[in-house]
Amino acid sequence: MSTPAHAVQDRSREVLPTGDGWASSGTGTTGGAAAPADHVHPVRTRAELVAALAAPAPRIIRVEGMIDVNTDDGGKPLTCAEYATGGYTQQDYLAAYDPAVWGWERDPQGSVEDARVASSRKQAAVVGLTVRADTTIIGAGRGAGVTGGSLRIHGARNVIVRDLTFRDTRDCFSRWNPGDNTPGETPGNWNAAYDSVSVQRSENVWIDHNTFTDEPNIDSAQPVHFGRPYLTHDGQLDITSGADLVTVSRNVFTEHGKVMLIGSSNTSTTDTGKLRVSVHHNVFRDVRERAPRVRFGQVHVYNNLYEGDPVFSWGVGVTSQVYAENNYIRSIAPEKVIYNWGGTAITDTGNLVDGRPVSLVKAFNTAHPDQPLGTDAGWTPTLNRGLDPARRVARLEAGASCG
16 A cells, blocks of 8 residues: 655644543544645735634645734724724723722723723734634745734644744733732733634544744833733633643743643633643743643643743642643742642652752742642653653754744
8 A cells, every 4th residue: 555645754744642631532633634736825925814613624734824814804904093992991991990099909891991801802802713623724834924913723623733822912901900810920911812722522632833923023022000010912822622632742931921830720611521631842032931831621731931020830729630740940039940839649750850859849949838748649640752851951942942
């Protein structure tokens, strides 16, 4: 029997190897690998990308070059001012909800907030890109990616996203939340609406060899309003709302605030028994938090490289079972790696801080004796294709070279 031509050296038809994390469970993750030739779509514009996402499955979408999603159907660039509706202006919003005027007890409401919501919905209709089942989206060569877009893998199964750069998924209409507080910082937060990639109610998803960045519009360069940084980005990769069987491998996450949330809320009724995620061989560089922050899920965090000055990296949330193994932490204080968001334990084994073995749980418990964590997450991962020693992980680099 002859081998199909597309089976040789065609990265767009590669499937997740057996045993490579949670997404290899069940029926495995093959994306659009079985797509016939007429289901392979090269795309260069937002309009072509939208059409390809709606085409029959299985489908392979090959992104050629950098696609700016903030455009109309004819390719005309759209600005924040063109999304604004209902009389919205940021100046009016800041004047209406300044805590000195509005106070700290109520979330924004009224006509100015209504105008912000309407404007946000107008932007969402353009930048939100729905990904359906049995799809592979892959970059075709260096420089391929998406600027300003939000891939929404919602209610789908068997999806692969590889070899793309996701840049500046910017919300033009961030919302002020006076009750959303960050540990040890000034009260209140600005919250944005769009994740670069959002996985909800989906299973068997593989996110591999991508780069996620806010450049050139990084939040650290934004102004401060109400004493808090004006954040225009939400998550880089959020996995919530009962998503399950996900592998996140060999990506670079950089220049961002809230990187990866796993689990919707402390009171979710859909996440128990779900949110099984493997996070391995990724680089987390110059990010502030959530690498990842976990609720409910059995999450294996192994062979990742962490660099920068985060608020925290691993968030241990309600009913979470994080198993953190053979990671390399560079120039980060050990007590800042973990934060307790209502969890009870995290397994922490084989991790190195600047080349030294350190009990990161002990470092956290010493710094936070009022909210100690146990050292046994209650399970032992089995789905990996061999663990690298943490010292080798120290050599992970940006881009495809981290493979």
